[in-house]
Amino acid sequence: MSRVPPSAIITDQDKAMKKAIQIVFPKARHRWCLWHILKKILEKFKGYREYKSIKFCLKNVVYDSLTKEEFEERWGRFIEKYHLESHEWFLELYNERYYWVPTFVKDTFWAGMSTTQRSESINAFFDGYVHHQTTLKEFVEQYDKALAKNVVNENTEDFNSFQSSIPCFTHYAMEKQFQSVYTTAKYKEFRKELLGKVCCNFSSCKEDGVISEYEIHEDGAFGENSQHATFLVYFNKDTNEVNCNCRFFEFRGILCRHQIMVLFHMKIDQVPNKYIFKRWSKNIKRSHTKVRINYDNRLVKLETQCFDKMYKVFNEVADLAVDSEDKCEKVVARILELKGELKQEKLFSGSNEPISAGIPTDSTSCGDDLAISKETKIYLIQ
CATH class of the missing domain: 1.10.287 (Helix Hairpins)
Incomplete structure (x- = not known):
């Protein structure tokens, strides 16, 4: 992990683990597995006559609350309706809401990992x-x-x-842009959002200098049961940045249908580089694919053997230089120089293998760059 600590960790609801993470990874965003929490409903309320109703209502509160304020309001009505004001388990859950409620954690990048997928x-x-x-x-x-x-x-x-590539559904240049850059799986995710904009329409617009605020009304399923929802999208005319309060992009790393609608409205055909993640690109070679796999040593490829040999030397050099900024800069400079020479050799040799240069780099990328950014994000899922 190149000595870079994780910035996001998902665990089950365990107090000892919570305390340990706070000590060892104080800057990491710690989140509890929602699947584990909701599973406890049966254990806590199986003797209640209104068990099914409580379970249904709680899921609506948790999944359908778009904002923190909306969750607070719905949670209060839920507790009052079922007279749960003195229930210790619910009191504890509410006090720890920043660890598990979707609307409180969706501002962090989780690569779209949901708790049920575990x-x-x-x-x-x-x-x-x-x-x-x-x-x-x-x-x-x-x-x-x-x-x-x-x-x-x-x-x-x-x-x-x-x-190969699957054909575009529309004539939009934006769809062609993602089709040419992203892996098939991630392109399908973007295309789903692109097609989902047919369920959306503009409700209103406010302008304050270079910032425009759009209300987007969506008819369709949101959360568990809601059929209608209104989202706020903010657009900066100077930077072409577009942000939506649904936080789909922050959570999954894919533009949401509401952002796409505003970009089209502003006649922006090509998505700004910050919204194209290198981690989703099909034109990069991911480092983990070169790591030796133990299932059958007879199948170790030449590429893996070379990687193992170089990785060992790189680690030895890093250990020698890690205690000095000057030594570190010298090592990085030498390696970047060698990197440039190898790229030139690859170009002159006429290799068809893709080179990652030119792919937009973002703070959540997991490419092969030797200069590790302090903002590199690594995610631990347990």
Whole structure:
């Protein structure tokens, strides 16, 4: 992790873990798994006559609150309706709302990871390899096979994204822009938002200098049950920055339909570079794909062998220079110089392999740049 601490961590609701994270990673944004919290409803209220009603209403409050103020109002009505003012569990949940309520955590980048995906992704990973009667010895063997399959699937997806593309649904230059840059999976996410703008319409607009405020009314599913919602989008005419209070971009790293509507309204065909994440690009080689995988050492590629050899030397050099700013600058300068020479050799050799230069770099990127930004974000999911 290049000595860079994580900036966002998801765990279950554990007090000891909460305290440890505050000490070890004081700057990390710690969030609780919502799936674990809502699962406890059955345990806490299975004896209540109104259990189903409480569960349904609580989910509406949690998922359908667009703003913090809206959550506070809905939560108060919910507590009053079911006379839960003295219920210790709900009192504790409310006091810790900054750790689990979506509207309080969506301003942080989570790469779109939702709490329900935790168990689903594990089940999908081991599907067909592990069952409830699997022994520990068999598990180790089957884990190797599951990992091998996962690596093959990832390589296949990378190849398909680079060698082929799915057709655009519209004639918009913006869609073509994302189709040419993003992986197939991420392009589909953007296209879903692009098509979703048909459910939106402008409600009003206010201007204050270079900042314009737009009200976007959306007819459709929002959260669990709501069918109508109004979103506020702010546009800066000087910088072409566009921000929406739904925080979809901040949470997932994909422009939301409300932002797209305002960009079109302002006749901006090409999305500013800050909204194109290098981490979603199909034209970069991700460092983790070069790390040795233990499922079958016979299958280690030449590229992986070379990476292992260089990585060991790089670590030794970094350890020698880590205690001095001058030494650090000297190492970085030498490596960047070598990097330039290697890029020139690749260009002159006529290699068809993509070079990451020219891809917009953002603070959440996970590319192969040797100069590690202090804002590099790494996410730990447990």
